[in-house]
Amino acid sequence: MALLQISEPGESTNPHEHRLAAGIDLGTTNSLIASVKSGLAETLADAQGEHTLPSVVRYLENKIIVGAAAKSAAAEDPLNTISSVKRYMGRGLNDIKELGGRRPYEFVDADSAVPRIHTVTGDVSPVEVSAEILKSLKGRAEKSLGDSLTGVVITVPAYFDDAQRQATKDAGKLAGLNVLRLLNEPTAAAVAYGLDKKAEGIIAVYDLGGGTFDISILRLNKGVFEVMATAGDTALGGDDFDYAIAKWIMQEANIQDDTSHHQMRRLMRDACAAKEILSSSDIAKLNIELDDGSNWSGSLTLEKFIELVTPLIQKTLLPCRRALRDAGVDAAEVQSVVMVGGSTRVPEVREKVGTFFEQEPLTDINPDTVVAMGAAIQADILVGNKPDDDLLLLDVIPLSLGLETMGGLVEKVISRNTTIPVARAQDFTTFKDGQTAMSIHALQGERELVSDCRSLGRFTLHEIPAMVAGAARIRVTFQVDADGLLSISAREETTGVESGIEVKPSYGLTDTEIETMLRDSIEHAEDDVAARMLREQQVEAERVLEALESALADDGGLLNAEERKPIDLAAKKLLELSKGNELRDIKDAIAELDNAATEFVARRMDGNIKKALAGHNVNEF
Template sequence: MAKIGINIATGSLQQEEMIVGIDLGTTNSLVAIIHPESKKPVALKEHNSSSLVPSIIHFGEDGAVSVGETARNYLVNDPANTIFSAKRLMGKSYDDIRKNASFFTYKVIDDNSDSLVKVQVGDKFYSPIELSAFILKELKTRAEHILKTPVSKAVITVPAYFNDAQRQATRDAGKLAGLDVLRIINEPTAASLAYGLGIHKEDEKTIAVYDLGGGTFDISILRISNGIFEVMSTNGDTYLGGDDFDHAIVMKWIREHGIDATQVEQDKMLLQQLRLKAEEAKRHLGQKDVFIDHVGKYQLQITTSEFEKLIDPLVKKTLEASERALKDAGLTTADIDDVVMVGGSTRVNLVKKEVARFFGKPLHASLNPDEVVALGAAVQAEILAGNNKDFLLLDITPLSLGIETMGGLMDVLIPRNSKIPTRIARQYTTQKDGQSGIKISVYQGERDLVKDNRKLAAFNLTGIPSMPAGLPKVELTFLINADGILVVKAKELRSGVEQAIEVKPQYGLTDEEVESMLMESIVHAKEDIAIRSLVEAQTEASQMIDTTVAFINKNREYLEEAEIAATTNAIDQLNQSIATGTKDEIQARIEALNELSRPYAERVMDLAIAKAMKGKKI
C-alpha cells in the first residue's frame, strides 16, 4: 500500500520528493516551488510575511548565529560581526576585491596573495562558502517549516558571469547546508523560464534580461534554441543598484538642510535613519507625486520629478552597459525579441520607461521582480523532477569528476548533473622549485577527500622545464563527448608539453551505488568541509613558510637581527600549528606571520625599486 503525505497546514497532498528553486542573492535570497495544485511557480512565505530573506549573517558573542531579518538589525549596532554581500566574495581572492575592500564593514583578510578570501569574526575565520551555507541553511529550514516536509534537493541560481570557481563555491555552500544541488543555473536563464520563454523546444528567440537589484546591475543577452540557453554577452556594474537611488535622495536632503556630511558619517544612527527614510520615499513615489516626512528635527520632502532628475544619470549608466552588451553580442536593439525585467529596483517608473524606450518594445514585468529568478529556478527544478514533459533534458553526468590536489583533496572540474557534451578547462601550477612533472589522478564522486571517491585513471605530465614553484601554467581540460567518454588533457602552456588520456564511460556503477555516494556526501558534508578547510590552511601555511624562508635567505643583509629572530619564532609557532592546530589557529598564526613580515618585505621592495630606477628619469 502506497503512503501519501498530507500537509496538515494546507490539507494539500505532499509530493514524495520536493525539489526547490533557490535565488541566492547579494541583498536578499528566497525559495520557490511549483505549487502541486495550480502547477504555477510560487515563492514560499509565511502568511502575509515577505518571501525575501536578507542575505545577512550576524555572529553573536555567545556563538549564536542569526540570519535574515534578525541579523539585519545588527548592521548598525554591531557592524564588525555582521556579514552582508557574502556573494560578492564567492570564489574571489583578495586581489580581486582590493579596490572595493572599504565597501565591507567587516574584516576581509588580506594575505597578499591570490588565494581565496577569508572573513575574520573574532578569533574565527570563515570562507564565503561557509557564510553562504548559513543563508542556504536558513532557507532550507524556512522551506521545511512552511511545506511541513523535508527539503534536500535544490536548483540554485548564479549570475551569468560567475566563473567555474564561483559556481563550484555555490555548490559547496549548498552541500554544507545539507542540500543536494542538482543544477546551478544562470539568473537570466531562470528569469526567462519564469516568463515561459524557452520552455517549448520550438522557441527560437534572442532575449535581453535587465537585472537591477539593491546593490548590483547586470544585463545579459541570451539566445534560446532547441530549449538550450546560450549566454551571448553580459555587462553591468557590480556596485550600482537601488541603494544608489536611496543614497542620491539622502545626499539631496543633506545638502538642503546644510547637514555636515562628515558629521553624518560619524553619526551612523542618523545616516541609517535617513537611508531608511529615502528607501521609503522611493517606494512612495512609485504611486504618488510627492513624499513628505521628517527625521528628528529635519523636515524631509521630495517630488517625483526631483527624484527622476537625481537618478537619471544612474539609469543612463545601465543603458550604456546594455549598449555594450549588445555590441559584444554583435546585435542591435532590433534583434531583441523579448526584454525581461528582474530586481526590485525595476519597479521604479523611470527605469521601466527608459528601458522600454531604449529597446523599443514592451517589457516582461508582470511577475514580482524580486521573485522572478527564484520562480524560474522552480520551473527548472520541475523539469529535473521529470514533471514537465515538454522540455528537452539532455544527458547529464551522474557524479562529479575532478582531480586530486595537494593534501589529498578532490578538486571538481565537472560537477554532477552537468549536461553532456561538456568541456571545462582550469589552470594549475607546481608546488616545488624545479618540479619537472605532475601526477594527475582523476576521480569520480561527491566527497571532499579523494580517498572517499572512486579513482578512474592516473597519468604523469612529464618534461616540464625547470622553473620556480608557481611559474609553470598547466592547463587541465576535461571533455566529455556525446558518447559519455571522458578525455583528460594536460598542457604546460609556457613550453607546450602535452599529455592526454581517455577514460571510458563512467558506467559500472548501479543507480543504488550512485545514490549511496550522494547520500554519503550530504551526511558527511560538515566534516568533509571541515577537513578540506584544515588541509587548505595547512597547505597555505607550508607555502607561506617556504616563501618567507626563501625571502629571508635572499635578503638577509637588508633585515635586522630582531626581525629575523621574531620571524623565526613566528615560523616555529606556525609549524607547531600545522602539526596540531585547528583551522582557526593556523589562520591566526598565518595572519601573525603576515603582519610581521609585511613591513620589511615592503622596505626591501622599495629598496629594490630605488636601485633599479637609479639614474633613470621618468
C-alpha cells in the same frame, strides 16, 4: 509511517521516484526559495507566511538570526548585522565599497585569500554568511514540503565570474545542500516567463537587482532556451541608488564622512525608504536622526532623485548595447523585454530601458519572484521528476577566460559568450632541462593587461616527466562546465603522463578551508559527524544502484553476458556493503561500480546521441 501514494496518470508509477527539489534566488537584498508542487512552481513561505527572506544575518553571542528580525536590528547593531553580503562573494578586500570614508563592517585581513568580517561570534567569511541564509531557506523548504531536499538549483547573476560562482557553490555545500546547478538569474527568469507565456523568438531580460545588473539576450525555440549573449555589472544595483541618495543627504544635512556606523546604517535605511516612496510619488519627506540626538528634516524631489540615479541607469545601457552586438541582433529584432529585479520598479529605469529597446518593457510578471520560480522549474527537471520534458538551457560564459603570458599580457583561451560547457586545449613546453613543474595564472576579463583582468587563481602543474628543455608537450585543457566553473587538467602528450594540479584561488576558499568550515558547522549543530556522513553515503549507494538498474533495464542489450558480469558483481557487492556501517567500504564500492560500468555508460551515451539524430534523419528523408 509510510503512506500509500496514488500517482496521477502520466506521472511516474513509482512513488519513490518523486524527489523534492527547490530553486533558490540568493539575492543581495532578499532571498526566496520555490518548488514545483503539482506541476506549478510556487515560492515557499515561512511560519509567519512571509515569502521573502531579507538577506541579512545577525551574529549574536550564542545564536545567529537571519531575515526580517536581523534586518530591523541593522541600525542598532551595525557591525554584527551583515547585509548585502552577496557583494563580497568571491571578492577581495580591495573590492569592498565604502560609504563616505569607511567600510560597512570591520574586515579582518586573514591568512586566507578571502576577507573575513569581525563579529561578536568570531570572524566570518562571506561564504559562511551566505550559507546561513541558505540554511534558513533550506529549513523552511523542508518544513513546508515535509521531507529533505534531494537537490537545489541556486541562481547567480549571469555576469558573475568564476570566483563568485565558486563562492556561491561553496556556500550551498556549507549549508548542507546538494547543489545540482548554478543557474544564471536572467536565464531562470526567461524559463519562468517563456513557459508561462509560451513565448518564442528573441527576448531580452533586463535584470536590475539590489546589487547586480545583468542583461541577457535569448532565443526561445520549442523548449530550448539559448542564451545568445550576456553582459552586465556585478557591482551595480538598487544598493547604489541608496548610496547616491545617502551621499546627497550627507551633503544636505552636513554629516561628515567619518560619522558612526550607526549613522551610516540609518542613512542607508532612510535612503532606501525614500527611493521606494518615489516610485509612486513626486516627493519623499526625510527625517534623519543624527548621532547627537537632533534631527534633520528635508525632502527629496523626484526630479532630484532622477538626477542622482540617471548616471547609474545610463551605466546599465552600455552592457545592453554590448549584449545586442555580441548576439548579432538589432533592438528591433527583440520581441519582448522582460524586466526582473526589484530595482526595475523605479519608473525612470523602465522609461530609459523602453527608449533603448524602442518598445514598452514587460512589467506584468512579478520581478521579485520570477527568478526563484524559473530555478524551481529547472530543479524539478534536474532531479528527474519530468523525464520526458524537452526543456534545454544553453547558457554562455559571461567573461573571456585567459592566461598570463610574457610581459604581463593576457592570452584569451575562451572568449566571452561562448556556449558552455566548453573545453579548449593549449600546448605548452618546458624551458629548462629536467623541469617537472610549471605554473599557470588564469584570469577572466576582456582587457589585454593582467592588471586589468580579474585573477582567478594559480594552477601549479607537477609530476611533469623530466625531459630536455622544449621536448615536453604539455597539453593543458581548460574546461568550463554547465555552472560556468573552470577546471584545468594537463597531460604530457609524448609520454601520456597526467600532471597533478594544485589550485590556489585568488579570491576563493581552498578545499581545506571548506572542509574545516564544514566540520565546524556540523559540530556546532551538535550532529554526529560520522553518522551523518555514513547515512549520506548509504543514500548515495541507493541512488547509484537505482540508476544502474534502470539503465540496465533500458539498455542492457548493449552488453553481452561476459561484459555484464563484472557490473553485476560490483553492484551486488555495493548492495551488501551499503547495509553495513563501514563508510570507507561503501565509498570504495561505489567507485568500483563506477569503474566497472565505464564502458557501458559510454556506449549508452553514444547510443543516445545516435538516437537523437536518427529521429531527425527519418523526418527529413
